[in-house]
Amino acid sequence: MRVSIPAGLFLGLLTASAAQATEVKLGIAAPITGPNAAIGAQFKNGASQAAEDISKAGTIKGVTFSVAVGDDASDPKQGVSVANKFASDGVKMVVGDNSSGVSIPASDVYLDAGIIQVTPSSTNVKFTERGMWNTFRTCGRDDQQGAVAGTYLADHFKGKKIAFVHDKTPYGKGLADETLKALKAKGGKDVMYEGINPGEKDYSALVSKLKSANVDVVYYGGYYTEAGLILRQMRDQGLKAPMMGGDGMVDRELVSIAGPAAEGTLTTFPPDARKNPNAKEAVAAFKAKGIDPEGYTLYSYAAVQVLAKAMAETGSSYGKKLADWLHQGKPVDTVVGKISYDKKGDITQPAYIMYEWKKGADGKIDYADHELTQYGVGH
Structure with missing residues (x-):
């Protein structure tokens, strides 16, 4: 079953004042349990830290992130269940999933619900080759x-x-x-x-x-x-x-x-983002918590930065508006370097x-x- 959210439930223009910040729900879909739980931890650590840092910094005027974590356990059926729950809970944007076998079916649910999805690691070509507006990556392709x-x-x-x-x-x-x-x-x-x-x-x-x-x-x-x-x-x-x-x-x-x-x-x-000068402050914040931001940690952090930039530029949390802005190919500064997108949602400078x-x-x-x-x- 797929759950659709009426357009009226989206926040639309973000006009709240900084004093009374509006919360935007960010979903993290990752294998928190199961055989790939170590990668799931990277996703959770990276995206959660980014949401925390961006909210504290007031990057998006009048907006803070509230984070919901969904465990897909690297299972396609469970990934679809997470997607449906996120949709019914009013999640506006999702970082995830990890494996392409989960991301691809979950993306269909997100499309129906008007939710934009940015995966830090799903590399299967099909993910961005289906003509869907809502699929993006911070990594390259197979x-x-x-x-x-x-x-x-x-x-x-x-x-x-x-x-x-x-x-x-x-x-x-x-x-x-x-x-x-x-x-x-x-x-x-x-x-x-x-x-x-x-x-x-x-x-x-x-x-x-x-x-x-x-x-x-x-x-x-x-x-x-x-x-x-x-x-x-x-x-x-x-x-x-x-x-x-x-x-x-x-x-x-x-x-x-x-x-x-x-x-x-x-x-x-991809290049080890821990060595990127843009990641210096984020790496220090992770290490202060006893976390080594290895693997996809910083690529998950960058996924939230991409979404935050699109929100700041459009004054909206409506998925299609964010996607339309990102598809223009304007560069976004992130902890992994500058990211810009083509019309499919693939990064223009894969490495x-x-x-x-x-x-x-x-x-x-x-x-x-x-x-x-x-x-x-x-x-």
Whole structure:
């Protein structure tokens, strides 16, 4: 069931005085529980801190944010339930969801309800390719991320045996397919293409197949949970081939699951926003709370900044008005740098960088820039 909100329930022009601020409901849709809860925490931390900072600063005259958090648990049905609840509760704008398999069906509900949606991490091409006015991202797309990964594989593993494994989700399969497409365009090929069932604990049958094929590198489309298990089981069976994957693998939980096997893993991800000069104050605010704003934390923060800028410029909280303003492509200053949008809701300067997970001086494995200038795009 989809719940629609009559236009009259939208705030429209925000004319309240600063002394009596109007509250605008901001929804955060994220996997607070389930296999990707670590990414859900990044979303919640980032968007909540942004809402708090923007409200305190009085960025939008006479307006403060009230935040509602919905747990989609990385499940499409639950994501749609969250969307319906947000719509019935009068939420005006949403930061989320994480996985494309949740964001895409949830966006249909938000469209019916007149709610604008900005995802920090859903990269499936379909999310912004359906001609809908309400879908935006602060990240790039699978075809952009796949181009960086596919080019790297073609250059560094020329003539080598490359296996592709994915988790059958719109995100994981979409990213694996786009990477394979880019590899083939550069004259490369795969020796194996396999789908796994996420949520399982034993991937030894897959690892045996990889070993039998004598693969030199495994490209994995999916999230850190399964990637970590596969990596660990590869090393347990004596398979030393490195793994490469995308942004869904970029969380320190990968190391918690894989252990030493995580070392040498390659992942594509947008530029590390913690190093952006625009993020200095926000990073300090997070660290004061004992939070490291890794991964998508600052991209979630930026999503709220994008919405706040559109509200300030239009004097409205009406989703379509905000979207129309953003579609004009005017740049918005955010903690991840300037963001501007095309007519689809995609950022005009996508950037993906290749990172390598390395052991630091403290003995801990973490991701670091790897061949930044050659394989970064955009910015």
